[in-house]
Amino acid sequence: MECRRFAGSLSLLHDHRLSLGEDEDLGAHLAECVNCRQTLDDYKEINRELRRLPRTLPNSSAESHLFHAIRERETTKPKGVRGASQLTFVAAGLGSVGMLAVFGLMLLRVTLQVDEAQAAFAASTFVPPTPVPVAGGKQLYVVNQTAPGAVTIVDAGTNTLVKRIDLSFRPGNLTLDQKANLLYVAGGQGASAVIDTRKNEHADWLMLRYPSWNVVTSPNGSRVFAAHPFENLVSIMTLPDRSPLGEIRLDSRPFSLVAHPDGQIAYATTGSGKVYRIDTTSGTLQGWPVFGTDPQTQTTETTRPALGLAPDGRILYVAQLETGGVFAVNTETGRRRLVRLQVKGHARGVAVSPNGDRIYITYVNYNRTDTGGLLVLDARSLQEAARIDTGPYSGITVSPDGSTLYLTSQQRGTLSAFDAKALSLVGVVDAGNNPTAVVYKP
Numbered sequence: 001m002e003c004r005r006f007a008g009s010l011s012l013l014h015d016h017r018l019s020l021g022e023d024e025d026l027g028a029h030l031a032e033c034v035n036c037r038q039t040l041d042d043y044k045e046i047n048r049e050l051r052r053l054p055r056t057l058p059n060s061s062a063e064s065h066l067f068h069a070i071r072e073r074e075t076t077k078p079k080g081v082r083g084a085s086q087l088t089f090v091a092a093g094l095g096s097v098g099m100l101a102v103f104g105l106m107l108l109r110v111t112l113q114v115d116e117a118q119a120a121f122a123a124s125t126f127v128p129p130t131p132v133p134v135a136g137g138k139q140l141y142v143v144n145q146t147a148p149g150a151v152t153i154v155d156a157g158t159n160t161l162v163k164r165i166d167l168s169f170r171p172g173n174l175t176l177d178q179k180a181n182l183l184y185v186a187g188g189q190g191a192s193a194v195i196d197t198r199k200n201e202h203a204d205w206l207m208l209r210y211p212s213w214n215v216v217t218s219p220n221g222s223r224v225f226a227a228h229p230f231e232n233l234v235s236i237m238t239l240p241d242r243s244p245l246g247e248i249r250l251d252s253r254p255f256s257l258v259a260h261p262d263g264q265i266a267y268a269t270t271g272s273g274k275v276y277r278i279d280t281t282s283g284t285l286q287g288w289p290v291f292g293t294d295p296q297t298q299t300t301e302t303t304r305p306a307l308g309l310a311p312d313g314r315i316l317y318v319a320q321l322e323t324g325g326v327f328a329v330n331t332e333t334g335r336r337r338l339v340r341l342q343v344k345g346h347a348r349g350v351a352v353s354p355n356g357d358r359i360y361i362t363y364v365n366y367n368r369t370d371t372g373g374l375l376v377l378d379a380r381s382l383q384e385a386a387r388i389d390t391g392p393y394s395g396i397t398v399s400p401d402g403s404t405l406y407l408t409s410q411q412r413g414t415l416s417a418f419d420a421k422a423l424s425l426v427g428v429v430d431a432g433n434n435p436t437a438v439v440y441k442p
Contacts, residue, residue: 138155140154140156140406142435143437144432145436151183154429169188175216178219180221188213193205216258216259217259223238223259223263223280224236224237232250233247255268257307265313267331273289275307275329277331304321304348308351308361321341324344325341326339337382339381341375347362349361349393358378358420360398362393372391372392373391374393388418393408395435395436399420403421413433413435414428414430
């Protein structure tokens with residue numbers, strides 16, 4: 001039971017979205033639990049193998065079976081699934097369609113073993129409430145960052161569950177192409193799922209050259225940008241045809257990524273402490289040294305800078321709460337302004353009100369990741385205007401009229417709606433297991 005409690009955190013640790021310093025309980029558990037340390041090694045080994053597999057049409061149900069088997073090893077212990085070497089061999093066999101017949105025989109044997117693991121896994125995971133049909137209306141899409149994961153759809157008017165779309169992979173973030181009524185869901189593999197928001201169904205794949213945990217579309221629907229942390233790249237594709245436009249190499253792995261409203265510019269933070277301006281028309285790259293080192297580790301690699309962009313694209317906001325710093329960068333001149341806040345922690349998301357007068361930052365506290373909240377800053381002074389301490393919260397989005405804030409809580413598995421002026425809670429819905437990123441579709 002203790003191991004299941006840390007299953008989500010273990011996966012976040014593997015994806016570099018969590019450090020041991022952020023979760024002392026996880027660190028203590030890993031120091032004592034041989035099985036969880038082995039599970040972490042298995043994740044790494046399988047990830048290396050899956051990156052080598054062909055990604056022509058990644059319907060990777062086989063991958064989800066493998067993750068099921070790993071996470072349930074302590075309770076089911078399927079015969080023959082013991083260590084990383086056999087798991088990676090199975091991963092390669094399942095992902096290589098049309099290989100030698102001996103792989104087919106192995107697939108049959110492992111399928112029987114995995115069925116037991118799936119049954120136990122299904123009994124232990126979140127079972128969503130019965131979907132509530134909603135006629136039309138505005139909807140919210142929430143990523144369930146589990147392995148395998150899902151996208152939970154919530155009606156924004158009634159704060160009720162509409163539908164849950166199961167995915168065959170562990171998703172990272174999602175982005176909305178409102179013009180084409182499409183949602184792109186990244187998941188650390190060589191493709192991102194494409195969801196038709198009119199039918200709320202998985203419709204297609206966005207094919208990428210490299211794994212990506214972060215994709216964003218430009219507000220005008222002309223570009224899609226994908227960050228590739230293992231290759232230190234940002235790739236650009238045109239929309240709606242999804243044709244490759246180019247790749248931009250950065251000095252280190254990209255973290256946050258946002259797109260300018262005109263679709264020609266994107267901004268990315270990297271592990272070197274810089275914010276990069278990527279110009280897709282000229283292919284040029286401009287870097288601004290912005291954020292500093294984590295005071296505990298003395299490195300930028302352990303920080304979690306989050307980006308937000310003003311609706312007109314003129315001001316870029318960088319939240320690096322490890323040092324309590326929030327930066328405002330003039331995107332036309334590169335001029336930077338810094339304020340230091342009392343809050344110390346890890347920024348999880350940044351949103352800007354539609355009229356540009358408020359900045360919202362979700363965060364978890366530095367040494368207590370089970371606590372945190374929402375910071376509200378005045379955009380002109382960058383000073384704290386209000387704070388909600390009922391977190392921690394992760395994903396954030398603002399309704400187009402600026403009246404409502406929507407915040408996800410990974411620990412509680414909820415999506416909360418707050419009145420943006422009074423900062424009072426107006427609705428809560430069960431958003432599934434480990435909800436993170438959220439987008440609003442008018």
